[in-house]
Amino acid sequence: MEEVVDSKAVELPYEKEQGRERLKRVGIIYGEVGTTQFTFSVTGSVEQGDYVQVLHEKFGWVLGRVDEIKRKTNLSIEKAKEMLLGSDIEVKEMLSATVVVIGYRDRKGFLQYPRIPFRVGSIVYLAQDSFIKKVIGIEEIKNTGAYIGRLFRYRSIPIYLDINAMVQKHVSILAKTGAGKSYLTGVLLEELLKHGVTAVVVDSHGEYPSLKYPAKKTKLHDEFKVKPRGYASKIKVFSPDPQLNNAKPLKFTLAAMTPRELLNLMNLDARQYLIPLRKAMDLLKMSRKYFTIRDIIRLLESEENNNLAPLISQLEYLDEMGVFDKKGTRIDEIVEKGKLSIINLRGIPPDIQELVVQRLSMALFELRKRGKIPPLMLVIEEAHNYAPQQGMSSATKILRTIASEGRKFGLGLCIISQRPAKVDKNILSQCNTQIILKVTNPNDLKAIGNSVEGLTKGSLEEIQRLPVGVALVTGGNISMPLFVEIRPRETKHGGESVKVI
Template sequence: MVVGICVGETSLTEVTFISDKMPKVGEYVTIDYDGKKVLGMIENLIRGNDALNVDINDFKAIQKISRIGVEDNYIRGKVKILGDVNDNLKLPRTPVLPGTEIKLADREILKEIFKVRNPLKLGCLVNQSDVEVNVDANPILSRHLAILAMTGAGKSNTVSVLIDQLLSYSVPVFVFDMHGEYRDAEFPNGDVNLIRPKINPRYMTFNEIRRLVNIPKNGYIQERHFRRAFRTANDMLKDGRANTNNFLQIMHNILHEESLDEKADKQIIDVMNKIDDSMDRYSKLFDKNAANILSNIKHSHVNVLDLSQVDESVASVLVSHILRNSLQRSKDAANSGNKDELMDNSIFFILEEAHILAPNKRDSDSKTWIQRVAREGRKFGLGLCLVSQSPKTVDHDALSQMNNMIILRLVEPEDQRHVQSASESLSQDLVNQLPSLNVGEAVVLGLMSKVPTLVKIDEFKGRRHGDDMDIVSHFKNIKEKEAEQLRIQEQETLDMGYDY
């Protein structure tokens, strides 16, 4: 089927066409020229009329022209060149000849395009529901992924579909679950392994706890006292001399004993005060009986760290602690030369609310280690997926390391600009389509897909929490129950022989 004819000046990357029938944005087309069959995607469409141009300001004249029924309507579109179908989608070296016909791509060509080595089925083409969209799992796991959307656009459903597909390959998925959406979820391809948000202080570094208590780097005297208390507290936990699981309380008690000495340094009191300030925030974080969190990770499971009951500061500590230990463990395996051990340590981390854990305009421990894993993780089998409904507030450096993106509906221009600046393959024409996407529709691009794609994401077949609350129905039911109780009371009164 002929979509249109190339007009004007053409280039190696895009062509303009005129059509007498309306195609759809996102449809794939082929252009035959110079012995090549070149694949393209329609990224822009305009409908106009030369007789009804914007320079006419006379309403009656416009009305009269409209009644006559002019035949000057035209459809102009833009096609992005994706590559030669017969040459592994390499970009052609010569531009299209003006006057060349543009045709809709055959279904068989599209099926071949979406045939990948390790397929993850995301859904189907928005404009052709009979064509499945499969992306390659390996580039996602090794080159990272961002899932971005405004609230209510289908982000959680997309994450669930992705997790379930990864489980079919027994990939260990680790979710930092900020809102408890996945703790009771059910996935057709695997089970949930719920992990408590607890850290055994034996597995924490001195610097991690020092930052928790806000001991400054240049506070050398305070740091010396704090380091001594840290080491003593660890020793007490190891040999069972501690009478509490609260690691900070143990350190406080140690310093308190020292402060009773008349010759004690007054700065010990300052350190104790800082520990007191941190006690309420972090006392529930530590558990001397907790195993190393990484040792609890199970293959073929969704390993869910439920962060819904902790504040942002504790969540930041947990994220940084886990990512730091995971990266170090993988580096140790790589340095040992044991390839099997390195592969066994591979994990795909999914970070919900990435704008909280990796904020764009302020520093945090979690942001530091997210950036580190984003830069270095692919060499050590660690993958990241940043999920956010506020892309503009996600750290730009971390986002730019995401070599794959699934972008659902985005309306805010600042969100769009931030995402486009972090992605080399997101064209302005595709950005312009983001506000018009329906719920569950997404632009998919990056190394996981041979071509940019408009996808209708599958509906997740399992069970999860996180849908919008039906507040109206809740209070409506309360009203109906009250009315029913009142009716029963009135009937009981009548049955007893009383009359109103």
């Protein structure tokens, strides 16, 4: 159902230039009308999630979003049974849609919502793309924006996320396994690389080295105006296990560790082993600047004390891990302006992973404070492991510090997790740009409902049913939660699920 509306004929607070527009009528407002919400009787084709616009007698065109649609009928359960038995029953039904009012732009360009409800009988139209963009404030910020995709079901409205806002005020990416977190993180990293922004990613599963290689071209690439390409020249990969992960070695200086830190790493009782370990390390420090784990073991063995056997065997395990060296990798050599450094932790035991994240984060924070490395984004996969809500990880403290103080120094944090409820609330609450893909776990949904502003009841329902690759995005330059269809990758996605058969 289409009709021509002369928008000049009505008082518009702005957009006088709009002229004659074709608007598609989809229904009429009825029943109880509030200022923030109303229902309309559906007469045209409209779906949940569609944007609609209604002309308000005082405020002009106002934008809303269909939050829910119900089919109301007069068919009772008794009549339904009769119908089943073959009776001819006449059923009256109507579609009723609930709209959450988004608002309009006033003369000064501020988002307002009408403080007087619409009149019943007002006609509801599908919103025009230009009007949606204007009211929501969607801008194509190509210079400083990360192109992440299109407004869901509105393919002609591209969505850009402000990169400065992301680095200065942190990002969280939350969703259940397989919903598309790593794929989307790949999209973000491509955009950072394209804009010359430095980044370090803690890659728990070795998914990101594939950013070096172009993706296979598909139809979607054309639709989203994306060209496959690789970033090999801008990527450096490091790993505590350089052979396994085909990477440059990442080692830490043993002499920079305290005996207590070493014991924590080995899960040994500090009361029993702190004194002998400290004694050995102090002795070594007196005679040289750098030493190895073998040096400590040799000293302990010379004590000929059987009680030290568990300590020695744990030190031997650490030695095998090979994360410590006389002289560790210099972090200012890992980070390079405009490049992406991948810390590949595939196949590394959890305790060593924790150590890597803690040492690396501490070094990045200190070096950034002193201006020794460029401003950068630190991306952390499986963040619930390094910053758990319950219990502690050795990395929690420094990650909290970066979350609360990083913005002062241009050290941005991007937290990725499949268990939002299990990530430290202090850290999550500091993430201003929030990206949420499909979530179904009730505890995780509750955590998201509590932390995301402006989520409607309908949107929370929608999060549980999101298709792969569609995200709810808010914060930064996006002033209200928007559903975004993530663009295809330029590069190969490294997180393909393993086919069992």
